[in-house]
Amino acid sequence: MSVFGKILGKTEDILHIGGCLSLLGVAAFINADILLRLLFSRPVQIQFELTELYLMPALAMMSLSRVFRDGGHLALEFVPEYLPGFIGAAIAKLRLLLPAAFFAAVTFMSGKFCLRALTHGDVQYGVIDWPLGLAYAVVPLSCCVLTLRLIHDAFAPRESETTNNQH
Amino acid sequence: MLIFLAILALLALFMIFRMPIAFAMGLTGFIGLATQLGWRPAFAVLERTFFDSSSSFILVAIPLFILMAEILTAGDVTRRAVYACQAWVGHVKGGLAMATVAASVILAALVGSSTASTAAMASSAFPEMIKHKYSERLAAAVVSVGGTLAVVVPPSIVLVVYGVLTETSIGKLFIAGIIPGLITATGLAVVISIIARTTDQAPKGDPFVLKKAIIETRHVFPMALLIICVIGAIYGGIASPSESAALGVMGALVIVIFQRTLKFSAFNNSVSRAIKATVMIVAIVACSAIFSNFLAFTRITHSLMEFVAQTDMSREMILGIIILSLLVMGMFMDQLAILSLAMPLAFPTAMALDYNPIWFGIVVTKTVEIGLLTPPLGLNAYVAAAQTGVKLGTIFRGIMPFLVMEIVVLIVLIAFPQITLWLPELMLK
Amino acid sequence: ANAETLRLGDFQSTSHIVSVEGTTKWMAAVEEATDGAITFEHFPSQQAARSRAQLDAVNNGILDAALIGAIYHGEVLPLNTVVGLPGYSGSAVAGTAALQELLREGPLREEILAAGVTPIYGFLLPPYQVLANGRLGGPADWDALDIRTSGSTQALTARALGGVGISIPGPEVYTAVERGRLDAVLFPLASVPGYKLNEVVTDISTNGSFGGFSFVMVVKTDLYESLSADIQALMVTLGAETAQHVAEAQDASVVDLIAEWSAAGINTYEFTDEELAQVVDALGLVSADWVERIGGDHAEAILAQYGALTSQ
Ligand code: NA
Ligand code: NA
Numbered sequence: 001m002s003v004f005g006k007i008l009g010k011t012e013d014i015l016h017i018g019g020c021l022s023l024l025g026v027a028a029f030i031n032a033d034i035l036l037r038l039l040f041s042r043p044v045q046i047q048f049e050l051t052e053l054y055l056m057p058a059l060a061m062m063s064l065s066r067v068f069r070d071g072g073h074l075a076l077e078f079v080p081e082y083l084p085g086f087i088g089a090a091i092a093k094l095r096l097l098l099p100a101a102f103f104a105a106v107t108f109m110s111g112k113f114c115l116r117a118l119t120h121g122d123v124q125y126g127v128i129d130w131p132l133g134l135a136y137a138v139v140p141l142s143c144c145v146l147t148l149r150l151i152h153d154a155f156a157p158r159e160s161e162t163t164n165n166q167h
Numbered sequence: 168m169l170i171f172l173a174i175l176a177l178l179a180l181f182m183i184f185r186m187p188i189a190f191a192m193g194l195t196g197f198i199g200l201a202t203q204l205g206w207r208p209a210f211a212v213l214e215r216t217f218f219d220s221s222s223s224f225i226l227v228a229i230p231l232f233i234l235m236a237e238i239l240t241a242g243d244v245t246r247r248a249v250y251a252c253q254a255w256v257g258h259v260k261g262g263l264a265m266a267t268v269a270a271s272v273i274l275a276a277l278v279g280s281s282t283a284s285t286a287a288m289a290s291s292a293f294p295e296m297i298k299h300k301y302s303e304r305l306a307a308a309v310v311s312v313g314g315t316l317a318v319v320v321p322p323s324i325v326l327v328v329y330g331v332l333t334e335t336s337i338g339k340l341f342i343a344g345i346i347p348g349l350i351t352a353t354g355l356a357v358v359i360s361i362i363a364r365t366t367d368q369a370p371k372g373d374p375f376v377l378k379k380a381i382i383e384t385r386h387v388f389p390m391a392l393l394i395i396c397v398i399g400a401i402y403g404g405i406a407s408p409s410e411s412a413a414l415g416v417m418g419a420l421v422i423v424i425f426q427r428t429l430k431f432s433a434f435n436n437s438v439s440r441a442i443k444a445t446v447m448i449v450a451i452v453a454c455s456a457i458f459s460n461f462l463a464f465t466r467i468t469h470s471l472m473e474f475v476a477q478t479d480m481s482r483e484m485i486l487g488i489i490i491l492s493l494l495v496m497g498m499f500m501d502q503l504a505i506l507s508l509a510m511p512l513a514f515p516t517a518m519a520l521d522y523n524p525i526w527f528g529i530v531v532t533k534t535v536e537i538g539l540l541t542p543p544l545g546l547n548a549y550v551a552a553a554q555t556g557v558k559l560g561t562i563f564r565g566i567m568p569f570l571v572m573e574i575v576v577l578i579v580l581i582a583f584p585q586i587t588l589w590l591p592e593l594m595l596k
Numbered sequence: 597a598n599a600e601t602l603r604l605g606d607f608q609s610t611s612h613i614v615s616v617e618g619t620t621k622w623m624a625a626v627e628e629a630t631d632g633a634i635t636f637e638h639f640p641s642q643q644a645a646r647s648r649a650q651l652d653a654v655n656n657g658i659l660d661a662a663l664i665g666a667i668y669h670g671e672v673l674p675l676n677t678v679v680g681l682p683g684y685s686g687s688a689v690a691g692t693a694a695l696q697e698l699l700r701e702g703p704l705r706e707e708i709l710a711a712g713v714t715p716i717y718g719f720l721l722p723p724y725q726v727l728a729n730g731r732l733g734g735p736a737d738w739d740a741l742d743i744r745t746s747g748s749t750q751a752l753t754a755r756a757l758g759g760v761g762i763s764i765p766g767p768e769v770y771t772a773v774e775r776g777r778l779d780a781v782l783f784p785l786a787s788v789p790g791y792k793l794n795e796v797v798t799d800i801s802t803n804g805s806f807g808g809f810s811f812v813m814v815v816k817t818d819l820y821e822s823l824s825a826d827i828q829a830l831m832v833t834l835g836a837e838t839a840q841h842v843a844e845a846q847d848a849s850v851v852d853l854i855a856e857w858s859a860a861g862i863n864t865y866e867f868t869d870e871e872l873a874q875v876v877d878a879l880g881l882v883s884a885d886w887v888e889r890i891g892g893d894h895a896e897a898i899l900a901q902y903g904a905l906t907s908q
Binding site for chain 2: 038091113
C-alpha cells in the first residue's frame with residue numbers, strides 16, 4: 001500500500017473515532033440532562049446547543065470517507081462492477097472522479113463558508129456563546145478526506161478492493 | 168421540462184453504473200441547480216447544505232435508537248427475547264417474521280422515524296430470522312416494511328410536519344394513524360403467512376412445548392422492562408421523544424452490564440455500526456436536499472398541481488393524480504422534502520375538493536411512506552441493506568409482495584374514509 | 597424597464613396568516629401595480645433554503661428576495677434582534693409601526709444594507725404569550741417551571757422569571773406539553789393553531805409581552821438598485837401598506853382565536869396590573885443583558901428608541 005494510502009486510512013480511522021466519541025457524548029449529555037433535572041430540577045443548560053451545533057454534525061459527517069472505504073454508501077447493483085474494455089475502465093474511473101469533483105466543490109464552498117465565520121468571529125448566543133466557525137469546520141474536513149479517498153481509489157482501485165475485503 | 172428529464176436521465180445513468188446513490192443525487196442536483204440558477208448560485212447551495220442537514224436535534228433519535236438495538240444485539244438480549252417469542256409462535260410457519268411485525272408495532276409507538284425503527288429491527292430481529300433459516304430476502308423485507316409503521320403509528324415526525332404545514336390537528340392526526348397502522352401490520356402478517364405457505368422462505372420451527380415456552384418467557388423481561396421504561400419516560404413527561412432514545416441506550420447498557428454479556432470490543436463495534444448507518448442516512452438526506460432544491464426551482468410540482476387545479480376533472484381523478492405524483496416523487500426523494508414541496512399546492516386543492524384534512528393527512532403519510540420502500544431511493548431498504556449486508560436488489564425484490572399489500576391498504580383507506588376518521592371522531596368529540 | 601421575475605424565498609407555509617395576509621398579498625399587489633413588470637416565483641415552506649439560510653441565499657443569488665426572520669440571523673444582524681426583547685410591544689400593530697420607523701433610516705436599516713440586501717418592509721408577530729396547564733401570573737408562579745423557549749433571549753426571559761428555559765424542536769413541542777415534559781411554552785398566539793398547542797394546554801395569557809418576532813422583506817441590493825425609481829417606490833409603499841395590514845389582521849385574528857379558545861373552555865386570562873408590573877420589572881434584566889452582549893454605541897440607543905416608539 002502506498003504511503004499516501006496509509007496516511008489516508010489512518011486519517012479516516014481517527015475521524016471515525018471522533019464520530020464515535022461524539023455519539024457517546026450525545027448519549028451521555030442527554031442522560032445527564034434528564035437525570036439532573038429529574039433529581040435536582042437543574043438541566044444541563046448547554047446540552048441542546050452542544051448536540052445540535054457540534055455533536056450531531058460531527059457524528060454524522062466525520063466518518064463519511066471511512067464509510068465509503070467500507071462500502072457503506074449504497075449503490076444499485078444491477079450491472080456488474082467491472083465492465084470489460086476501455087469503456088469499462090473509463091466508467092470505473094468516472095464513477096469515482098465525478099463524485100470527487102462534486103465533493104471537492106463541497107469542500108471548497110463549505111470551507112470558505114467556515115473560514116468566513118471564523119474570521120468574522122460569528123457566534124450563536126446561548127448560555128455561552130457558541131463559535132459557529134468551529135461547528136461548520138467538520139463539513140469541509142470530512143468532505144476533503146472523502147475527496148482524497150475517491151481520487152486515491154480511482155487511481156489505485158485494486159488497493160481499495162483489498163481494503164474492502166478485510167471487512 | 169426538457170432539462171428536468173435530462174437531469175433525471177443523468178441520475179439514472181449514474182445510478183445504473185453503480186455510483187453511490189447519495190453521490191449521484193448530490194451531483195445531478197448540483198448540475199440541475201446550475202441549469203436553473205447559473206453556476207455561482209449552484210455552488211453557493213453547497214456552502215451549508217451538509218451542515219444544515221446534519222445540525223438537527225430531531226435527528227439524534229436515529230443514531231441513538233440504532234445504538235440501543237446494536238447494544239442489545241451484541242449483548243445477546245435480543246436473541247434471547249426472540250427465542251422466547253419463537254417458543255410460542257415458532258411452530259407456525261412464518262411465526263418469527265410475524266413476531267418481528269409485532270415488535271415493529273411496539274417500537275413504532277416509541278419512535279417517530281421510519282429509518283431509526285428499520286435500523287433497530289435490522290440489527291436485532293434480522294439475525295434471528297436468518298439463524299432460523301429464513302431467506303435473507305424475506306427477513307430483510309420484513310424489517311424494511313415493518314419500519315414504515317413508525318410514521319403511521321403515533322408519535323410520527325411525518326404527521327407532525329404535515330400538521331404544521333397544513334394547520335391540521337396533530338392530536339387528531341395521531342389518533343387517526345392508529346387504525347391504519349394496525350391494518351398495515353395485519354396486512355404484513357397476512358403477506359408473510361402467504362409467503363410462508365407458498366414458498367420455503369419461512370420454515371417452521373420446533374414443535375410447541377408449553378413448559379419450554381413458559382421457561383423461555385423469562386428472557387422477554389429485560390426487553391419488556393426497557394420498552395416500558397422508554398415509553399414510560401415519554402408518556403410520563405420525563406423525556407421528549409428524541410431524548411427518550413438516549414434513555415434507551417442507557418437502559419440497554421444497564422441490562423447488558425447486569426447480565427455480563429457484552430465485551431468491550433463488541434461495545435466498540437456497536438458504536439461503530441451505529442455511526443456508519445447514521446453517516447449513510449445523513450449523506451442521503453443532505454444530497455437529496457440538493458436534489459429537492461433543484462426540483463423546487465424547476466417549479467415542476469407547481470405547474471403540475473396548477474394544471475390539475477385548472478382542468479375540469481372529477482375530484483376522484485384529481486386525488487388520483489395527486490397520489491400518483493406523490494408516489495413518483497417517493498421514488499427519488501426524502502419524505503419530508505416531498506411534503507414541503509407538494510403540500511403548499513396539494514393541500515389547498517384537496518380542501519377545495521372538500522376532502523377531510525385528517526383523512527387526507529393519513530392518506531398522504533401512507534403514500535410517502537410507500538416511497539421509503541420503492542427503488543431507486545427507498546431509504547428503508549437502504550438502511551436494511553447497510554445493517555444486514557443483504558444486496559439492495561434482493562431487498563427490493565423481497566419488498567414487492569408487501570408493496571402490493573401497501574397499495575391495497577392505501578386504496579382501502581381512500582375508498583373508506585370512515586376507517587381513518589372513526590377513532591378520532593369517537594375520542595375527540 | 598424589462599420584465600423581471602424575482603425568486604422569493606419564505607420559510608413560512610402558504611397557509612400561515614403571515615403568508616395569506618402579508619407575503620402573498622404584497623406579491624400580488626406589486627405584480628398588479630407594476631403591470632407585470634415585476635412578477636414573483638414564490639418558494640414557501642423552506643423549499644429554497646432553510647430558515648437560517650434565507651439571508652445567505654439572497655446574498656448568493658440563489659434567491660432574489662426573501663422574507664427573513666431577523667432573529668435567525670443574530671450573527672449578521674445583532675441590532676435587529678432588539679424586537680426579541682420582552683416587555684416592549686403590546687400588539688403586532690404597535691410593534692410593526694415601531695419597526696417600520698426603524699427600518700426607514702438608522703442603524704437597523706444600515707445593518708441590513710451592510711448584509712448586501714435592502715429592507716422593503718418589516719412587521720412583527722403579536723407579542724409572545726405564555727401557554728400552560730394552570731394560570732401563571734407573577735414571578736412566584738414561574739418558580740422552577742420547565743418553559744419551552746427558542747433562542748437565548750427567551751431562555752433568559754424564562755430564567756429572569758425564575759423558570760428554566762428548555763430548548764425543544766418545534767415539531768416536538770406538542771408531544772412534550774401533552775406528556776408534561778414542559779410546564780409552559782412561550783409562543784406567538786398566531787402560530788398556536790399551526791402547532792395545535794390549544795389542544796394540550798388549559799391556560800393562555802393574552803396581554804403579556806414575552807418578546808417579539810420580526811419579519812423583514814429583503815431584496816438583493818444590486819437587483820433592487822437596477823430597478824427604476826418608480827418601481828422601487830411602489831414596492832416600498834405597497835410594503836408599508838402590507839406591513840400595516842398584516843399586523844392588523846394578526847391582532848384581529850388573535851382576538852378571534854382568544855374568543856374561540858374561551859368558548860372551547862380554555863382559560864384565556866389577562867395579567868393584573870400588579871402582576872404585569874412585577875413581570876416587567878423582572879424582565880428589565882433581559883434588556884440589560886442584551887445591551888451588554890451586543891455592545892457598541894448603537895445597542896443602547898436602539899433599545900431606547902425602540903422603547904419610546906413602542907410605548908407611543
Ligand atoms: Na411512531
Ligand atoms: Na422510494
